[in-house]
Amino acid sequence: MTTLAIDLGGTKLAAALVDESGRIRQRRERPTPASQTPDALKAALTDLVAPLVSEASRVAVASTGIIRDGTLRAINPQNLGGLLHFALVNTLENITGLPAVAINDAQAAAWAEYHAFDKRVSEFIFITISTGVGGGIVCNGTLQQGQGGLAGHVGHTLADPQGPRCGCGRVGCIEAIASGRGIAAQARGDLAGLDARAIFTQAAAGHVQAQQLVERSARAVARLIADLKATTDCGCVVVGGSVGLAENYLSQVQDFLAEEPSVYHVEVFAAHHRHDAGLLGAALLAQGALE
Numbered sequence: 001m002t003t004l005a006i007d008l009g010g011t012k013l014a015a016a017l018v019d020e021s022g023r024i025r026q027r028r029e030r031p032t033p034a035s036q037t038p039d040a041l042k043a044a045l046t047d048l049v050a051p052l053v054s055e056a057s058r059v060a061v062a063s064t065g066i067i068r069d070g071t072l073r074a075i076n077p078q079n080l081g082g083l084l085h086f087a088l089v090n091t092l093e094n095i096t097g098l099p100a101v102a103i104n105d106a107q108a109a110a111w112a113e114y115h116a117f118d119k120r121v122s123e124f125i126f127i128t129i130s131t132g133v134g135g136g137i138v139c140n141g142t143l144q145q146g147q148g149g150l151a152g153h154v155g156h157t158l159a160d161p162q163g164p165r166c167g168c169g170r171v172g173c174i175e176a177i178a179s180g181r182g183i184a185a186q187a188r189g190d191l192a193g194l195d196a197r198a199i200f201t202q203a204a205a206g207h208v209q210a211q212q213l214v215e216r217s218a219r220a221v222a223r224l225i226a227d228l229k230a231t232t233d234c235g236c237v238v239v240g241g242s243v244g245l246a247e248n249y250l251s252q253v254q255d256f257l258a259e260e261p262s263v264y265h266v267e268v269f270a271a272h273h274r275h276d277a278g279l280l281g282a283a284l285l286a287q288g289a290l291e
């Protein structure tokens, strides 16, 4: 059975066909519409999946935000161009005529990475650092979604009570400091207005403020990992996302984690599936949910 998998992120929409063995083909991408209207997102999704629908027998969506009863609710509306609510499952069933399931993108990615991990661990954490910061928690071999879909939203735990206000409404969230958007928002002087990718390039070239912004992000993520080790006693942590996978970033996280007391140390790895973890995780979950 072939699954049409869709990854709905803050920067891009991706779709692909995924077969039973997890092989991805006909992967397509387009930018996430900046418009705040559900119609713009529906039109973008319709265009994205059109060439793939005829070969699929079900749809699985991994999306940023809280997914509850098939509806997307933004926890940080900035991540979806201001969109607050979107009837994800209903819209995709209407577009494709196929049964659909939806799950939070970081939870989906966590499930795919958990299955790809070669050492068996019962407690497993995935953290994605990208436009925002998300996460997924596997406890006792089970993916945690929570009673309302909120489980694993580790980007909205506290990094600094004196830090910037996050798009979710809290002050000093990890996401406001460590995410690509957070890094860019803190840039001053000649870095003001640059995106995270450009700031990483500046950091690699020796720009002191750029290096400090990247370090601040990596330190916040290292402290988050120590908190998660204390909370779950996880056997490992896997890090993904465009910031998480940026050159020299993970080694900084590991160095800052090494400064914490040894009881909080845990092995940290780069994501195996790189940017396809959301698509694959959604397809894996659909295999269980729709059969």
Ligand SMILES: [Zn+2]
Pocket (backbone or CB within 6 Å): 076, 155, 156, 157, 166, 167, 168, 169, 170, 173, 175, 176
């Ligand atoms: Zn927040």
